[in-house]
Amino acid sequence: MDNQNRNMLLALVLCAGVLGVWYTLFPLPEQSPAVAEDVAAEQTLDAPVANSATPGVAAVPTEVVADTPRVPIESPELSGSINLMGGRLDDLYLTDYRVSVEEDSDTIHLLRPSGSNDAYFASFGWSANQGVAADAVPGPDTMWELEEGETLSPDSPVTIKWDNGAGLTFRNTYTVDDKFMITIDQSVVNNGDADATVAPYGLIRRYTEPDDLEGFFVLHEGLIRMADGSLDQIKYKDIADETAADRTTVTESGWIGYTDHYWMTTLIPDQTRPFEAISRYFGTNDVYEADAIMPSETVAAGGETTVSTRFFAGAKEWETIRAYQNDGGIVNFINTIDWGWFFFLTKPIFWLLHNIHALIGNMGWSIIVLTFVLKALVLPLSYKSYVSMAKMKELQPEMEKLKERMGDDRAGLQQGMMKLYRDNKVNPASGCLPMLLQIPIFFSLYKVIFVTLELRHAPWIGWINDLSAPDPSSILNLFGLLPWAAPEPTSFLAIISLGILPILLGISMWLQQKLNPAPADPSQKMIFAWMPWIFMFMLGNFASGLVLYWITNNTITFVQQYGIMRSHGHKPDVLGNMFGGLRKNKADATK
Structure with a gap:
């Protein structure tokens, strides 16, 4: 199998994996299964029977009319x-x-x-x-x-x-x-x-x-x-x-x-x-x-x-x-x-959100403040991850040159990369553990925002009058400038009817991704490049409070990572990389 076919197969497998995880976490609604007929026939409605192994058998109760x-x-x-x-x-x-x-x-x-x-x-x-x-x-x-x-x-x-x-x-x-x-x-x-x-x-x-x-x-x-x-x-x-x-x-x-x-x-x-x-x-x-x-x-x-x-x-x-x-x-x-598996985290996080809301009086700003507080608490863990990513990013040009020299020599490429890491004292896995330790904390924050009653019908700013509902604005009517309503949430067009918050979410994910080392494989690189925009559509109909949390978390992560990279001598040019990449693609297309 040549490299192109292998890369295409890998891309298909990764895409299938993303869809599989998505539909596992967000399954389509299904009908309740019926109970076996012989059991169902015996389980007719009646008053509970004390000290009995099976329910009593009686006729279905007379339905109550309005004038009872x-x-x-x-x-x-x-x-x-x-x-x-x-x-x-x-x-x-x-x-x-x-x-x-x-x-x-x-x-x-x-x-x-x-x-x-x-x-x-x-x-x-x-x-x-x-x-x-x-x-x-x-x-x-x-x-x-x-x-x-x-x-x-x-x-x-x-x-x-x-x-x-x-x-x-x-x-x-x-x-x-x-x-x-x-x-x-x-x-x-x-x-x-x-x-x-x-x-x-x-x-x-x-x-x-x-x-x-x-x-x-x-x-x-x-x-x-x-x-x-x-x-x-x-x-x-x-x-x-x-x-x-x-x-x-x-x-x-x-x-x-x-x-x-x-x-x-x-x-x-x-x-x-x-x-x-x-x-x-x-x-x-x-x-x-x-x-x-x-x-x-x-x-x-x-x-x-x-x-x-x-x-x-x-x-x-x-x-x-x-x-x-x-x-x-x-x-x-x-x-x-429902505090979930990480109840030891969700309970104190909810207590903190509840008290921030009591002081501020606006749940949207409370979510933003809470995300800032938690990001500050886990900054010591984040720091090691961001430093590791900064070093990996600095080595990116040398890794690209190494891949060009080695061509299809996978073993040689692997040895060359290990030598490159060794010579520059970089451990690619050093940032993984701190990142893994943060996952329960931010999953708990996500759960708190999802289950809390205080989010229901809570306004934030302007057009966001219910943080438990999706962003009501829509790109299809230029966010209210055109004289027609946005599609209903149940409409097929709702999936492309992106509001302001989902678009900001996609941008924040894209900016954060630009600071991370790019995958070595071209197919993986292509998939990761599309991920922010795929998730922008997939998460577009989520509750505004959850999308606001993701935007805040991504933005804080970008600022922290950007600052740490600069403090270690690496000066990421996010916009320059983007426009430079666009110019390169255009030049390649004209050849």
Whole structure:
């Protein structure tokens, strides 16, 4: 195989590798796999069954219509209603959060009643046990009656009641704080002549995967469960793959629920008592369920018992969640935010970003300041890498001459390069370790910027009014100068509809690349030359906050590397090299 064919093959392999990594990290959306028909047929919806190996079998619940009896909810952060059917929390809005940045945009509708395609609700009831009939306890379809209170608010609890007509009276008392926590006190009074054994439970049901599922490897979306200090994160796809319920016994300190990018629902039983945390998927109905089943309670004749469960439904605000952990005794609740593998880095980095934002008041400038701070902290590591690159860059002309002399003599070229490094006391690998040590730090910064709620709908300057959304400007209308709108993000033209920030990202990557030693192989050199512009298009539809971080990081890296190169006697002429290269290419083309 001649050099030209070998180089072309290498170029194709490298390009395929880039595409393979890209589609691994950013896969196309896929449909949830179906559960085996024989299993799905058995997993019909019903109330959880205490101390049972398989779910109970019952008919699909009657769908809730719009005029079901309800109790209003009004608090500083939440609004909606409690459905008296099943005592469900199935109508909940986050009053401080909107779907888009538009002033007339709808409020986030977190929980929705059964009957809608994206139903999502919580219900609290009791499972029968030891001689108590299944219809003698309230379940997800029980019609409760309002006993006390008119509107659930921080100053006004609400109590609903259900009497089974056989001596047992059940009550659910709801209280809400000024944020996102609702407490449900479940009580039962035994007015009968015999003891009754029942088990309280809470459940969350979600019909189908959420429409706005991002499916991005950096972010966990799906079930989240804490059991005795151990955190489990299970994606929707993996839940649907299971052919049986996933049951975990929690001795103390646990919770279970579902997490999205910015929102979350979580069942939090008494942190000092055991319970069973269950995840299951009903393939027939395409329903994901999380259960918290508390131990059975034996209520003596003439006695009563009460069990308290908290239910978080709201935004994943760091300060709020941390307060529930530190002041509310919810163990490891801060881990409902997806800190990732490098949590020991992401947590302090987020703390720093949060406090910078508190001082500056603008998230865009806060990202820039944070990137400066981190780049300053890792400068001692960066310095060795940049010095190594400077020495390699100085040797570039001599290496080119060596390649011309050696021609196709690969062995001679290799020996000559090693001698050149030895004579000039250059170690090509000396800059690798410091660079590798920095990767976890900047990946953690990237993750913090991606997962943080503070970025959502946060403006920066001018046209950037939402740092969690792509740059809205477009080169196709000359950034607003021409009288037509930019293509929609879902349009085919969106891939070439570059905004100002993605273009600056491409330029910053190109400038940084010009300071690095060029690959010896012509094919590799060509691929690396195109990389900044390829990534400019690939990353063009990423969140503006992430692109801003990359631009800042690339710019700081360029300035640091440029300064260190000059301090070691090498004076890189980036623009001169570019125009010189263009002139050389033009001259070669005219020959």
